Amino acid sequence: MSKSPSTRPLAVLVGVQLPGVSDTEHAADLAELGRLVHTLGYEVAATVTQRRDGVAAGTVLGTGKLKELAQLTGGSGTVSSGAQVRKSKARERWEAEEEAPGEEAPGVEASEEEAPEEDPETDPAAEAGEVQATARPTVVVVDHELSPSQLSNLERATGAQVLDRTGVIVDIFHRHARSREARMQVEIARLNYLAPRMRESTGSRERQQGRGSGDSAVELDRRKIRDRLAELREGLVAIQQDQDNRRYARRDQLRVALVGYTNAGKSSLMRALTGSEVLVADQLFATLDTTVRALQPETRPRVLVSDTVGFIQKLPHDLVASFRSTLDEALEASLLLYVVDASDPTWEAQLEVTRSVLREIGAQSVPSRLLFNKADRLSAEEREALLQKHPEALVLSAHSPDDVAALRQAVMEFFERSMVDADLVIPYARQGRISEVYENARVISEAFDENGRRLKVRALPAAIARLTHAFGT
Known part of the structure; x- marks a missing residue:
């Protein structure tokens, strides 16, 4: 059952208007991103945009706009080089799916231990009573594809989970896939997206003992992903061969x-x-x-x-x-x-x-x-x-x-416009295959004589050639 707007987690949209992109096009891009975010289960609480010659290499936005974004989410607005690197969302989702492969991917609401600490004395919005701590946006969605470092920097600056446009689309595909083929196709795209965004968390095991000794945990996770991708592609080949056979029959x-x-x-x-x-x-x-x-x-x-x-x-x-x-x-x-x-x-x-x-x-x-x-x-x-x-x-x-x-x-x-007329004679001994004619051609008239059933039909040239060969007429 879908959530009502009042119970949906809140998200902030972020977009950079690059040279050559008009105001109308930029607004349309953000409106579409808002619909994607809504489809994923969030309510858009605010939008932060900036005109720039290019996306900032480290944090997408400039320093001033980054602080403005952080005010909305309760983050510091800065990326400290000595900050502790948290376990990435990509890795958390991968580990969760390893533990419960039959369950849906976990939601994107921040957990209690990840929620940023609130400081009402230094938060102007909180002082004005306009934003309650529980109503802060917990997700930042950027209308550009982010590199792993950009994603990490934005999470540290905002204290919120950060998704890019590609991640949102991949998650929507993951939720909406129904057939086995579609689920496998989406999982391949999803793993390709998650693999480079996995980061090692400090405080976790840095080395694995026994087999694979010397590899970090994230390296082992990536190896698992590679193995899973190979398994998925092999299974998809078999399904696609069956699909090819069906298409060939049609x-x-x-x-x-x-x-x-x-x-x-x-x-x-x-x-x-x-x-x-x-x-x-x-x-x-x-x-x-x-x-x-x-x-x-x-x-x-x-x-x-x-x-x-x-x-x-x-x-x-x-x-x-x-x-x-x-x-x-x-x-x-x-x-x-x-x-x-x-x-x-x-x-x-x-x-x-x-x-x-x-x-x-x-x-x-x-x-x-x-x-x-x-x-x-x-x-x-x-x-x-x-x-x-x-x-x-x-x-x-x-x-x-x-x-x-x-x-x-x-x-x-x-x-x-592509059909042609032709005459067919169906011998009495082959009347059991008459359905082939009706499946592939329109019968205009029919008559009977000593040789069999005579049909005047209209169909595509390829169908006429196949029927003529099948009945030897």
Whole structure:
């Protein structure tokens, strides 16, 4: 059960506006980070931003902004070179999963022993009664990928747990993965992210006795991670071979893949087009597992529709690589439907992200159609402006039966343009295989003579060639 806003742990967002990034783009990035943080289970309490020529090498922010951030979290605002290095969150999470591998990753709320000491006499916010000690943000989320040293320095300066954008996305993927394949893919990305961020804690065992003597605890932990990664990759190869076999069996069928930015409404369209009970939720990365269903009402030949994982700006490369087999559904589709949330003011940037990822996997040459979804949230003028800019696009709402019917018709017309007519003769001795014809072609007419059943069919050239070979006609 999700927490209410009043009981969610608090987080502070941190962003650096670099040269070349407009105010609108910077605000959109932080708004999206806020949605990611909310999806992970936090309430955004404050945002700290700074214009800089580059991200500060040690602490991301400059000295003044770092102190401002520390005031919110109760930290010192400085990074003392002699400060005791705490055990990293990455290592804590790894050790917790080693002890309880079947449980969900621990939450990110700070424990009592890690909570910073409060000093009401020197805290202006506390003096004013505006911030209670128990209401301080316990997490700092940075809209950039952090190096291990930056993460450590920020934790020491703020007294709070620090996450970067990549870490947030990886954790969301970890929580939302359902199928065995998706869980393995996410764990690979997650371990690749955690391994370099593990730090040795002072006061813990520095050396291991017996086998592996001379290795520090963190080195042994990293070795465990390498072994686990090898095990996961081996298991994933077997699953992907099975997926490849399934895709090969569907190679001559008409296949449509829904692709687009996360939360663009792909799953809602999937449900509307196929009648399948796929998960529909107003949150980022609600769908990680590829679902394949037949277009409804069923057509002849049958059309398969697949719903794919959504994309996002700064999507970690490890996740793109881990989900490569899932994205192959887009690579091998006959038609890609680019789903865009037309009500989002940054839809153009989101569309470019989608195209960029598809270019990365080599799917840019697959025929495509642009869909502007959530049109029920647009004014008539806004809909007209979209069509003027993209006259080839469809502007629709997944909740409108008429719009969904128009999309279904557009999909069928696309395939019709590639179909050809042919005559088939099915010998009476092979009537038991007649279902193959109806699965792969549309039967226009049929008749019977002494040689068997004569069919006039319409299908893709590859399907016609296969049927002709199968029945020897």
